[in-house]
Amino acid sequence: MREKYLTTNPKQTKKIGANLSKEIIKTFLGDIAVVIALKGELGGGKTTFVQGLAIELGIKEKILSPTFVILKRFKIKNSKLKFNNFYHIDCYRIQKTDELINLGFKEIIKNPKNIVVVEWAENIRKILPNNTFWIQFNFIDKNTRQIIFNYQSLKR
Secondary structure, X not given: XXXXXXXXXXXXXXXXXXXXXXXHHHHOOOOOOEEEEEXXXXXXXXXXXXXXXXXXXXXXXXXXXXXXXXXEEEEOOOOOOOOXXXXXXXXXXXXXXHHHHOOXXXXXXXXXXXXXXXXOHHHHHHHOOOOOEEEEEEEOOOOOEEEEEEHXXXXX
């Protein structure tokens, strides 16, 4: 099943991210991490969406695209949540999957208490788990973005 959203400002994009966090919080805790793969052009709203996800998890640190550091870990401090860590990964500069594997990616996605969001996930498609939840971001115009959720991949 696919679900499409149109947003016309960053606040709407963050709200869609926050709503996904709410679903993850109440629904998921499986055998491995929740992995969300974001795909789309530069300026498509991926990082803004991630900011909404993080805010809903209670993360206070500023969320910026980790293009140059590749991977950032944020501790989820809310003890009521079943998750401990939120990973924000940017694979824009990744040319070989070994680059991410060397950063401990396989161990990160094995932990069911992790939520992992990967920007430019198409660059590492072959090392993502089968149940990765894919989200496509389409740049419509200066203000408008289309966000497409692929729910098929969210089942556990």
